[in-house]
Amino acid sequence: MNRNVLSRRVLAGVALVATIALAGCGGNDDNSGDTGTDAGSGSNEYANLSGELKGGGASFPNAFYTEAIAEFKGVASKLTVTYNSVGSGQGKKDFGANLTDFAGTDSTVKDTDGVAAGSYLYVPTVAAPITVSYNLNGVDKLQLSPDTLAKIFQAQITTWNDAAIAADNPGVTLPSTKITVAHRSDGSGTTNNFTKYLKAAAPSTWKLDSGDTVNWPASTQGAEKNTGVAQLIKSSDGGIGYVDFSDAKESGLKFAAIKNKDGQFVAASLDGATAALEGATIKDDLTYDPLNAAGATTYPITAPTYILVRTKYDDAAKKDLVKGFVTYILNEGQTLAPEVDYAPLPDALKTKALAQLDKIQ
Amino acid sequence: MILALAAGLLVLAVLALILITTSREAWPAFTHMGLNFITERTWDPPAEVFGALAFIYGTALVSLIALIFAVPVSIGIALFLTELAPRRLRGPAITVIDLLAAVPSVVFGLWGVLVVAPKLVPVYRWFHDVLGGIPVIGSVFAEPVGSGRSFMTAGLIVAIMIVPIITSISREVFSTVPRADKDAALALGATKWEMIKGAVFPHSFGGIVGAVILGLGRAMGETIAITLVIGGSTQITPNVFASGNAMPSVIVSQIGESTGTFTAALIGLGVVLFAMTVLINTLAQAIVRRAEARMRGATS
Numbered sequence: 001m002n003r004n005v006l007s008r009r010v011l012a013g014v015a016l017v018a019t020i021a022l023a024g025c026g027g028n029d030d031n032s033g034d035t036g037t038d039a040g041s042g043s044n045e046y047a048n049l050s051g052e053l054k055g056g057g058a059s060f061p062n063a064f065y066t067e068a069i070a071e072f073k074g075v076a077s078k079l080t081v082t083y084n085s086v087g088s089g090q091g092k093k094d095f096g097a098n099l100t101d102f103a104g105t106d107s108t109v110k111d112t113d114g115v116a117a118g119s120y121l122y123v124p125t126v127a128a129p130i131t132v133s134y135n136l137n138g139v140d141k142l143q144l145s146p147d148t149l150a151k152i153f154q155a156q157i158t159t160w161n162d163a164a165i166a167a168d169n170p171g172v173t174l175p176s177t178k179i180t181v182a183h184r185s186d187g188s189g190t191t192n193n194f195t196k197y198l199k200a201a202a203p204s205t206w207k208l209d210s211g212d213t214v215n216w217p218a219s220t221q222g223a224e225k226n227t228g229v230a231q232l233i234k235s236s237d238g239g240i241g242y243v244d245f246s247d248a249k250e251s252g253l254k255f256a257a258i259k260n261k262d263g264q265f266v267a268a269s270l271d272g273a274t275a276a277l278e279g280a281t282i283k284d285d286l287t288y289d290p291l292n293a294a295g296a297t298t299y300p301i302t303a304p305t306y307i308l309v310r311t312k313y314d315d316a317a318k319k320d321l322v323k324g325f326v327t328y329i330l331n332e333g334q335t336l337a338p339e340v341d342y343a344p345l346p347d348a349l350k351t352k353a354l355a356q357l358d359k360i361q
Numbered sequence: 362m363i364l365a366l367a368a369g370l371l372v373l374a375v376l377a378l379i380l381i382t383t384s385r386e387a388w389p390a391f392t393h394m395g396l397n398f399i400t401e402r403t404w405d406p407p408a409e410v411f412g413a414l415a416f417i418y419g420t421a422l423v424s425l426i427a428l429i430f431a432v433p434v435s436i437g438i439a440l441f442l443t444e445l446a447p448r449r450l451r452g453p454a455i456t457v458i459d460l461l462a463a464v465p466s467v468v469f470g471l472w473g474v475l476v477v478a479p480k481l482v483p484v485y486r487w488f489h490d491v492l493g494g495i496p497v498i499g500s501v502f503a504e505p506v507g508s509g510r511s512f513m514t515a516g517l518i519v520a521i522m523i524v525p526i527i528t529s530i531s532r533e534v535f536s537t538v539p540r541a542d543k544d545a546a547l548a549l550g551a552t553k554w555e556m557i558k559g560a561v562f563p564h565s566f567g568g569i570v571g572a573v574i575l576g577l578g579r580a581m582g583e584t585i586a587i588t589l590v591i592g593g594s595t596q597i598t599p600n601v602f603a604s605g606n607a608m609p610s611v612i613v614s615q616i617g618e619s620t621g622t623f624t625a626a627l628i629g630l631g632v633v634l635f636a637m638t639v640l641i642n643t644l645a646q647a648i649v650r651r652a653e654a655r656m657r658g659a660t661s
Contacts, residue, residue, distance in 0.1 A: 086617065087617040087618045088618060089617060089618040089619060089620055090617055090618070093620075110620070112620045112621040113620055114620075178507065180506070180507050180508065183593075185588070185593030185606070185610070185614045185615075186614035186615060186617060186618070187406075187614070187615045187616075187617055187618030187619055188618060189618070208407075209407040209408065210407060211406055211407035212406070212615075212618040212619070213406045213407075213615055213618070213619075213623075214405070214406070214407055215403060215404060215405035215406075215407075215408070215410075215595070216594070216595065218594055218595060218596030218598070219594070219596075220594060221506065221508060221510060221592045221593055221594055221604045222592065222593020222594060222604075222606070222614075223593060224588065224589070224614060231474075232508055232510075235478075235479055235508050236507040236508045237507065238507065239507070239508075
């Protein structure tokens with residue numbers, strides 16, 4: 001994935017030079033990232049912003065934020081935005097302690113997270129599918145229902161030719177290879193979302209609850225980060241694990257189609273993720289749960305991510321900077337998302353998110 | 362004199378402060394779990410069950426495997442360098458071994474996970490096929506995991522990492538054996554090996570134990586290399602070819618996304634690790650003192 005991001009950074013650099021060249025030619029509002037749905041969202045809107053913004057948190061959307069920040073530099077050259085992917089938990093702690101101006105988080109704020117209730121607002125930014133990647137010699141297409149998936153990850157199913165897997169895959173010859181389950185050994189929002197999905201979609205089968213770290217069965221194996229899990233799956237024949245979309249793609253892993261709420265088997269894709277967002281119920285605070293959402297084309301294991309902003313910034317200038325940056329993420333940023341394997345927000349949710357920004361004082 | 366005393370006291374004060382602050386941070390977990398913290402084998406953060414036993418076991422097993430491989434090799438190398446090697450070979454050999462100590466542990470870890478672990482799987486299979494059927498021993502060499510990430514791989518990688526430490530200290534210790542002792546043994550008609558056994562080993566016993574303890578300290582605290590190759594499972598099994606986890610690895614991989622009691626429990630693992638190293642050091646000192654007293658008795 002790093003290589004991917006790097007090459008994209010180079011591309012972004014080229015695009016930036018091109019933008020500057022265009023601006024030099026007199027075309028002032030020609031911003032390639034502009035969706036044009038919002039009036040006056042040209043580069044001029046951001047050009048007056050100057051200062052420094054510090055953010056940190058979830059690593060899951062890091063590739064997207066990095067890309068967006070690099071592009072944002074092209075339209076708001078006087079504003080420096082930094083984002084440290086320290087994990088959702090640490091991000092919330094730092095935000096609560098006033099060390100950062102905004103935080104990235106995959107999970108909602110809990111009482112123990114160190115952020116005072118009522119002091120923050122959620123702004124949904126993008127979403128991404130979590131793939132169920134596997135490595136099984138001779139099997140290129142695999143379908144799994146939530147119950148089978150739960151049994152595999154609880155080590156109740158231990159070989160690939162198990163009747164439950166066969167029932168999900170009519171006509172496919174499955175080998176008797178032993179299943180090696182790979183999970184994250186570090187605490188992770190991806191684990192949290194994956195286990196939350198299993199809890200929601202296979203409530204009678206899944207017994208391990210949900211969380212950033214759960215009590216995985218003894219025979220399963222852990223690895224660090226998405227890339228580590230991907231590497232572990234690749235190195236074991238019969239391996240299966242959950243990996244975020246961009247890392248799974250980058251590692252060349254095959255991923256299983258998962259049976260969604262409407263009974264359709266859908267493979268992980270950005271369209272499937274956006275469909276999940278459309279099927280999810282949005283709460284008043286703009287948090288939503290796209291896991292196991294309804295819809296025929298929905299990919300059911302889709303994870304949301306948010307930026308936390310303060311309801312009130314003591315420094316009025318800071319407020320404008322935060323608003324400017326997050327507005328950019330929600331407008332121009334959305335068209336960058338698919339390039340780095342994230343799903344943009346549906347228009348309805350995007351409009352709500354922009355309205356949320358007006359609540360900042 | 363006063364300066365030396367102050368330096369000594371400072372070290373003690375720092376140690377005490379580390380112990381006090383970490384214990385205080387870990388207190389919520391200790392009160393939550395009680396003694397079960399070190400006797401419970403389940404580690405289930407969502408359910409707030411924090412039992413460190415599986416990780417204590419992992420740390421102990423990996424360190425044991427590392428010592429089993431590293432100690433004979435290191436002492437052998439040290440003996441070779443001080444007693445047997447031609448002078449010309451000595452310098453370069455010492456440089457190479459010291460270089461081994463300079464390799465960052467993450468490099469060992471990456472080499473372990475990308476190269477060593479997959480390559481060792483057939484070797485583990487062979488051991489399993491040959492020894493797996495024997496009672497008791499068979500359970501130690503049970504079915505290896507497909508990725509090769511196991512207690513054994515972690516132990517072997519750590520063994521390579523602690524060889525330079527044990528070797529260089531043992532070498533220093535062997536070189537302090539008085540020429541007269543060695544010549545006396547040889548004059549009595551002892552072979553080289555008898556001379557080593559009779560003159561070099563008794564004289565250096567305390568030093569060797571010290572070297573081993575330093576190596577053990579490194580093995581128990583080793584974090585990133587073990588994290589990469591141990592496989593990240595929470596289990597207690599006699600099977601050395603199975604995946605497990607060790608205390609430092611758990612701390613470093615899970616603390617980022619932890620809150621509340623969970624964080625306290627992870628810091629608690631650090632306290633347990635700290636206590637274990639102090640305990641082992643104290644024990645080793647006692648062994649050295651007794652052994653040296655016995656040897657003095659025997660020689661006089």
